[in-house]
Amino acid sequence: MNFCETAYASVTARVAAARQAAGAPAVALVAVSKTQPATAVRALAACGQRAFGENYVQEAIAKQADVADLPLEWHLIGPLQSNKCREAAQHFDWLQSLDRLKLVAPLARYRPPARAPLNVLVQVNVDDEASKSGCRPDEVAALAAAVAAQPRLRLRGLMAIPAPAPERERRRAAFDRMRTLFDALRADHAQVDTLSMGMSDDFELAIAAGATMVRVGTLLFGARAP
Ligand SMILES: *Cc1c(COP(=O)(O)O)cnc(C)c1O
Numbered sequence: 001m002n003f004c005e006t007a008y009a010s011v012t013a014r015v016a017a018a019r020q021a022a023g024a025p026a027v028a029l030v031a032v033s034k035t036q037p038a039t040a041v042r043a044l045a046a047c048g049q050r051a052f053g054e055n056y057v058q059e060a061i062a063k064q065a066d067v068a069d070l071p072l073e074w075h076l077i078g079p080l081q082s083n084k085c086r087e088a089a090q091h092f093d094w095l096q097s098l099d100r101l102k103l104v105a106p107l108a109r110y111r112p113p114a115r116a117p118l119n120v121l122v123q124v125n126v127d128d129e130a131s132k133s134g135c136r137p138d139e140v141a142a143l144a145a146a147v148a149a150q151p152r153l154r155l156r157g158l159m160a161i162p163a164p165a166p167e168r169e170r171r172r173a174a175f176d177r178m179r180t181l182f183d184a185l186r187a188d189h190a191q192v193d194t195l196s197m198g199m200s201d202d203f204e205l206a207i208a209a210g211a212t213m214v215r216v217g218t219l220l221f222g223a224r225a226p
Contacts, residue, residue, distance in 0.1 A: 032217030175209035
């Protein structure tokens with residue numbers, strides 16, 4: 001097996017084991033391909049991976065063109081600027097980083113009628129740090145309601161990037177707060193089924209706390225160039 005096959009087998013086995021330990025029905029794996037070339041996406045797709053995550057709209061569009069022959073699912077996971085709403089709505093299957101109301105109407109307006117509604121996750125700043133992206137926990141309900149009111153958008157759940165904390169306890173606490181917000185959102189919106197949290201360093205901890213989707217880059221592709 002080459003690096004990519006070995007890495008894919010290892011990550012999918014670890015996700016499956018964590019899923020089973022948590023008693024969760026399913027956990028989706030999004031391969032984070034930011035800064036990686038299209039050849040790396042193609043290699044991982046050959047292993048069976050379908051969902052890929054990108055942080056930058058422009059970089060993603062160029063890469064997507066190189067692998068347009070493959071049936072892939074694209075997730076935008078980086079901060080979205082208002083002037084990129086049209087391209088985001090046109091070129092992705094999922095937007096995981098919705099963090100403010102003013103993006104909702106443009107995303108819906110620009111979603112091409114021929115495509116399925118854009119799947120949307122509300123990104124939450126679960127640590128309450130001013131520097132990080134994501135809405136405040138007390139803003140989730142209003143943002144979610146705005147998304148749910150748009151037929152061209154499909155509210156699917158929540159996403160978070162907890163601040164890196166050396167202590168597992170602090171990370172676990174952030175994941176647990178997300179799980180609580182997720183359960184509350186599900187009580188209001190029956191279609192909500194996705195809690196996206198956990199990366200290379202902590203995806204098993206996230207799955208134990210209730211993640212239904214993890215976003216893994218480094219472990220699948222190797223370290224990114226600085
Ligand atoms: C880069 C990134 C990831 C993947 O991080 P790794 O540590 O390389 O697994 C996941 N989610 C988001 C939002 C990212 O920006």
